[in-house]
Amino acid sequence: MAKKASKSKNDRSSSTSVASAKSPSTTSNHQMVLRMKSSDKMKKIAQGSVVSEKETRPKSRLKSKLQQKKKTKVDAKMPKKPPTAFFYFLEDFRKEFQEQNPDIKSMRDIGKACGEKWKTMTYEEKVKYYDIATEKRAEFDRAMAEYNKRKESGEDEETEDDSDYEE
DNA sequence: TTATTGATTGTTCCG
DNA sequence: CGGAACAATCAATAA
Numbered sequence: 001m002a003k004k005a006s007k008s009k010n011d012r013s014s015s016t017s018v019a020s021a022k023s024p025s026t027t028s029n030h031q032m033v034l035r036m037k038s039s040d041k042m043k044k045i046a047q048g049s050v051v052s053e054k055e056t057r058p059k060s061r062l063k064s065k066l067q068q069k070k071k072t073k074v075d076a077k078m079p080k081k082p083p084t085a086f087f088y089f090l091e092d093f094r095k096e097f098q099e100q101n102p103d104i105k106s107m108r109d110i111g112k113a114c115g116e117k118w119k120t121m122t123y124e125e126k127v128k129y130y131d132i133a134t135e136k137r138a139e140f141d142r143a144m145a146e147y148n149k150r151k152e153s154g155e156d157e158e159t160e161d162d163s164d165y166e167e
Numbered sequence: 168t169t170a171t172t173g174a175t176t177g178t179t180c181c182g
Numbered sequence: 183c184g185g186a187a188c189a190a191t192c193a194a195t196a197a
Contacts (some may be wrong), residue, residue, distance in 0.1 A: 084177035111175035
């Protein structure tokens with residue numbers, strides 16, 4: 001029913017975010033800008049707070065993994081980017097997928113299946129995940145504020161846990 | 168043993 | 183407005 005309508009809207013141009021299905025398409029563009037404004041604040045905080053972020057600027061995503069881990073708990077306090085709606089969908093879908101396909105162990109195959117299914121999902125179904133992601137970002141923003149506050153209060157706290165010798 | 172890669176889309180930020 | 187980069191996950195592989 002509404003699928004047809006959403007299909008038309010499915011165009012990448014306007015599908016940017018929309019976030020809440022409740023909001024009519026009237027605020028499509030405005031919402032994007034509005035959200036950007038919110039980010040603007042975060043941007044300042046992030047830049048002002050993060051002084052030395054190292055020169056990790058990988059042209060390819062190869063380095064992305066490098067930063068993922070490294071036995072550096074220093075960045076453990078810094079909130080990382082929250083997962084997107086697609087990732088939440090993955091978490092749920094992955095469990096089901098493994099049950100139906102116990103033979104598959106890599107997520108690469110799952111990712112493909114997820115991506116395909118994700119595209120088949122209707123807007124209303126995706127909205128559910130979008131809502132989660134949106135809320136998560138709000139929490140992320142809050143975590144950032146707290147992180148800044150904590151840092152301002154005392155950044156001397158460093159959890160040194162260097163016990164990785166086993167076996 | 169440890170780190171890295173691979174694949175998916177969404178969100179973010181800079182120019 | 184558009185592109186670049188990064189977000190998680192897990193298994194397999196390179197060194």
